[in-house]
Amino acid sequence: MSIKFIASSKLPTPWGVFEMHGFEDSETGKEHVALTLGAFDANSPILGRIHSECLTGDALFSLRCDCGFQLQTAMQNIAEAGQGFILYLRQEGRGIGLLNKIRAYELQDEGANTVEANERLGFAADLRKYDMIIPMMEQIGVSKVRLMTNNPRKVKAMQSFGLEVVERVPLQVGKNRYNEDYLKTKSTELGHMMSEHHFTESSKG
Ligand SMILES: Nc1nc2c(ncn2[C@@H]2O[C@H](COP(=O)(O)OP(=O)(O)OP(=O)(O)O)[C@@H](O)[C@H]2O)c(=O)[nH]1
Numbered sequence: 001m002s003i004k005f006i007a008s009s010k011l012p013t014p015w016g017v018f019e020m021h022g023f024e025d026s027e028t029g030k031e032h033v034a035l036t037l038g039a040f041d042a043n044s045p046i047l048g049r050i051h052s053e054c055l056t057g058d059a060l061f062s063l064r065c066d067c068g069f070q071l072q073t074a075m076q077n078i079a080e081a082g083q084g085f086i087l088y089l090r091q092e093g094r095g096i097g098l099l100n101k102i103r104a105y106e107l108q109d110e111g112a113n114t115v116e117a118n119e120r121l122g123f124a125a126d127l128r129k130y131d132m133i134i135p136m137m138e139q140i141g142v143s144k145v146r147l148m149t150n151n152p153r154k155v156k157a158m159q160s161f162g163l164e165v166v167e168r169v170p171l172q173v174g175k176n177r178y179n180e181d182y183l184k185t186k187s188t189e190l191g192h193m194m195s196e197h198h199f200t201e202s203s204k205g
């Protein structure tokens with residue numbers, strides 16, 4: 001693996017002033033980011049999120065998915081807890097990239113679900129890998145986590161790297177009429193842990 005820490009700076013946001021840490025993956029050319037808030041004690045579990053890039057949801061306010069809502073809620077939860085981290089991983093479109101995601105959306109506009117669309121384009125449903133988080137977690141000094149996610153793959157990935165997931169904190173926010181089917185497919189075909197009950201609530205850390 002070829003992840004190198006490059007630099008840190010402040011990142012003021014509506015939820016608080018985070019520290020932003022930049023990393024370079026010389027193998028893929030990807031630039032990953034970690035946000036941290038507060039001072040970490042190595043022995044206590046830290047509230048955090050691993051978030052995969054979604055330009056459409058995170059930056060362009062798309063209602064096709066829940067990504068932007070999850071990111072904002074995670075930042076808010078961290079601010080309320082007074083400490084926490086977000087690893088923002090540049091693996092757009094579950095690893096297929098932005099342009100292929102737009103191709104997949106085109107197929108979804110014609111009736112395919114999110115998994116079928118990937119498969120019709122010749123991709124697996126989820127191409128993401130998480131090994132870049134090992135040096136990122138080491139750099140920010142966190143090894144015990146309360147992980148905000150509904151995705152069991154993220155929990156398993158962390159555990160397989162020797163990181164301790166003390167608790168999974170559900171993050172079910174942002175359901176709307178445009179992403180209802182997408183969220184259903186995530187739950188039935190991608191294994192996401194979602195309950196109807198949580199859809200409308202923001203999950204508090
Ligand atoms: N290929 C594809 N990617 C999508 C689609 N909708 C969203 N994505 C991508 O799916 C990824 C979602 O990542 P995360 O927000 O980390 O979440 P997750 O794996 O759903 O798990 P959670 O932690 O429960 O949110 C992002 O990379 C999005 O760009 C889609 O219809 N097709």
Ligand SMILES: [Zn+2]
Nearest residue numbers: 054057065067
């Ligand atoms: Zn998204």
